[in-house]
Amino acid sequence: MNQRTHAWIAIRAAALLDDEQDRSGIATILKQFIKSAAVGAWFPDRRDTKIGGADTDNHVLKMEPYKGPQQERFTLAKTELLKKLGTARKMYSFLEQDKVLDDAWWARAYKANPQPGQHIADRVGALTTTITDLLIMGDDDLAKILPNKYSFAKELDDKCRTRSEQAAMYLFMQSHFVADACMPCHCDARKLSSYANGLHKELESHWSQKVGTYFDDQHLEATNNTPEAILKKAKEVDQTFGLNFSNAVPNLVEQDVWLEIIYICRGSFAIASIIAPSDQYAYHTKTFAPFAQVLDSRPDLLAELDRVTMHDAVLNVAITWKHLWSRLNTKQ
Numbered sequence: 001m002n003q004r005t006h007a008w009i010a011i012r013a014a015a016l017l018d019d020e021q022d023r024s025g026i027a028t029i030l031k032q033f034i035k036s037a038a039v040g041a042w043f044p045d046r047r048d049t050k051i052g053g054a055d056t057d058n059h060v061l062k063m064e065p066y067k068g069p070q071q072e073r074f075t076l077a078k079t080e081l082l083k084k085l086g087t088a089r090k091m092y093s094f095l096e097q098d099k100v101l102d103d104a105w106w107a108r109a110y111k112a113n114p115q116p117g118q119h120i121a122d123r124v125g126a127l128t129t130t131i132t133d134l135l136i137m138g139d140d141d142l143a144k145i146l147p148n149k150y151s152f153a154k155e156l157d158d159k160c161r162t163r164s165e166q167a168a169m170y171l172f173m174q175s176h177f178v179a180d181a182c183m184p185c186h187c188d189a190r191k192l193s194s195y196a197n198g199l200h201k202e203l204e205s206h207w208s209q210k211v212g213t214y215f216d217d218q219h220l221e222a223t224n225n226t227p228e229a230i231l232k233k234a235k236e237v238d239q240t241f242g243l244n245f246s247n248a249v250p251n252l253v254e255q256d257v258w259l260e261i262i263y264i265c266r267g268s269f270a271i272a273s274i275i276a277p278s279d280q281y282a283y284h285t286k287t288f289a290p291f292a293q294v295l296d297s298r299p300d301l302l303a304e305l306d307r308v309t310m311h312d313a314v315l316n317v318a319i320t321w322k323h324l325w326s327r328l329n330t331k332q
């Protein structure tokens, strides 16, 4: 997704947590520094922030048919994947009703081939653990918001303790990777899903046009709007995508954020294979599926794609944040 789409997804997810009946402290942190979503949710895609990783590997999990050993590890029947995803995600009903992918497609093994330890689920898992640790080391202001007391934080030099604005920035950064997992082209190894090959970039431009310029970094950073007004603006985008959110953010289905991202990526890969079916756009070929070719003549599919991707990107970010916060609540 583009900068403004990433910013909107993060802000909309913060609004979901802010609207929850049993609103938690994480909503307070995010809301207070909501403008920093303009930078935080986007900087993982800036070129110089990719130093130290395998370039874009940790933004993707690009799958393809797999013929190597342990095939059962990389095979997941449709009913099993749906169970893992849970009904709160729109991906669930989209895949459940799909008729493009037949039983033979679902019976095959699919695997990505990233640099060891450098794919998107690793990145989200690592950030979840690291941000949890950094929150525990919070300064006095942050400590007032945290659900538990951590006495050792007092022993640290104040300058070493995490401030709320840093916590918000790290959380927005994490949202980037969760949102990327929901982008079908990030999970499909075919050349047609590469950024400049006519589907990926154009789909992202299509979404960012719908999100609108309010969420551009320069605009958000300069605005005098209150956090309340910014959250309201984010909710107004819902109608553009036909979104309807429940006021309750569910918990992780699997209680393991790494696994959950893997399942979301498998769902996104299935969606990429519905947009450009593999019998017409085979694996390991250079056949492209330009946006105009696969989506212009299927406005219903495009509208569904908009709704499913944006709904789930927002919800998955909120679910991941809620999960992270719930880890701070575990009794010692």
Ligand SMILES: [Zn+2]
Binding pocket: 001, 044, 045, 059, 176, 180
């Ligand atoms: Zn990215």
